[in-house]
Amino acid sequence: MLPERELTAADPDYIGFIQSVNKSTGIDLSQYKEAQMKRRLTTLRTKNGYRTFADFYSAMMKDKELFYEFLDRMTINVSEFWRNPNRWEVLRDVILPELLTRSKRLKLWSAACSTGEEPYTLATILADKKILADCSIVASDIDDGALAKAKQGLYLERSLKDVPRDVVSRYFTPQGAMYEISDTFKKNIDFRKQNLLLDKFDTGFDLIICRNVMIYFTEEAKDKLYHKFSASLRPGGYLFVGSTEQIFTPGKYGFESTETFFYRKK
Numbered sequence: 084m085l086p087e088r089e090l091t092a093a094d095p096d097y098i099g100f101i102q103s104v105n106k107s108t109g110i111d112l113s114q115y116k117e118a119q120m121k122r123r124l125t126t127l128r129t130k131n132g133y134r135t136f137a138d139f140y141s142a143m144m145k146d147k148e149l150f151y152e153f154l155d156r157m158t159i160n161v162s163e164f165w166r167n168p169n170r171w172e173v174l175r176d177v178i179l180p181e182l183l184t185r186s187k188r189l190k191l192w193s194a195a196c197s198t199g200e201e202p203y204t205l206a207t208i209l210a211d212k213k214i215l216a217d218c219s220i221v222a223s224d225i226d227d228g229a230l231a232k233a234k235q236g237l238y239l240e241r242s243l244k245d246v247p248r249d250v251v252s253r254y255f256t257p258q259g260a261m262y263e264i265s266d267t268f269k270k271n272i273d274f275r276k277q278n279l280l281l282d283k284f285d286t287g288f289d290l291i292i293c294r295n296v297m298i299y300f301t302e303e304a305k306d307k308l309y310h311k312f313s314a315s316l317r318p319g320g321y322l323f324v325g326s327t328e329q330i331f332t333p334g335k336y337g338f339e340s341t342e343t344f345f346y347r348k349k
Contacts, residue, residue: 097121100136107144110157110225114280114304120157127156154226164200164238165245166294167326173342175208178321182289185319189218192315194279194293196222199233199272200242201292206268207246207254215271221285223277230274236264279308284315291316294325309336316348 101112112120124136131149133139143150165171182189189209193202202222209215224230243251243262255262279296291312297305312322313336324330324344333339338346 096136100124100140103140110278111280112157114301115157115299116301119299123156124153127153151226151228155228163242163245164204165247166200166204168245170323170326170344171204171208173345174205174323175212177342178290178323178345179208179212182319182321183214186289187214187217189214189289190287190317191218191220191290192285192288192292193220193222194277194291194312195296196224196229196233196274197226198229198238199236199274200238201294202233202272202274203236203264203268204246205292206271207250210254210267211250215267218271220272221275222272223275223279225276225278227276230276234269234274236266236269237261238264279311280304284311286315288316289320290323291320292323294323294328297324297328309338313337313348318348320348322346322348 105111105113128136128139131139131142131152133142143153179189191205193205196202199222202220206215206220209218209220222233224233237258238255238261240260240262243255246255251262254265254268256265279293293308293312297308300308309322309330316322321341322338322345324346326344329344330336330338330340330346333346336346337349339349341347
């Protein structure tokens with residue numbers, strides 16, 4: 084492994100890397116917290132034997148596997164089913180019943196869905212309420228590799244540690260060391276590639292789930308995304324965020340705080 088170069092806030096090598104990536108892929112790394120992202124990508128660069136970010140970028144553009152490794156490192160694909168179970172219980176017992184008083188055909192979106200644990204968790208809850216077939220679920224991520232894993236629907240047992248045992252027995256099938264989710268759920272989720280910062284959003288959602296992603300963005304990027312999420316929700320719709328992602332001025336985006344980490348569009 085080659086030694087890491089000392090990086091500074093004005094490092095032209097890293098700045099050039101950010102600009103090149105943005106120009107060729109549309110991914111704007113300047114919208115992520117710099118210290119975290121630079122440290123993460125420096126580790127990846129040196130692990131692969133490149134002294135500079137310029138060399139790493141050139142190699143990444145020629146090597147598909149290296150580019151996918153970059154995407155995986157950038158998007159922090161760490162997820163699990165029923166992450167923070169008490170929040171999913173609030174969604175099941177409080178938020179969804181409220182939404183269902185207005186419509187029995189809900190439009191739902193799992194943004195930055197990673198490898199699919201989040202939208203599948205949502206789908207199992209809807210199935211238990213006997214409304215899955217009547218609902219529309221979109222799940223999006225910027226990482227093709229993560230989306231491919233989500234569509235495959237195979238997971239290690241540790242990803243299911245917080246899933247109620249009866250849910251596991253009903254909706255998952257053991258496949259050696261893995262568990263496969265029922266094909267019913269694969270067919271009911273529309274997985275799409277999407278760049279949250281760059282792409283336009285669909286509208287008319289009753290619920291948007293975007294958890295444990297915003298913490299990696301700058302304050303400017305968060306502000307932009309909260310406005311975009313608000314515009315995509317129906318009045319009375321909800322944004323569900325992660326346990327470290329409290330919105331301190333929800334009124335600025337047309338939201339009001341109801342349950343913890345749930346924000347309703349006014």
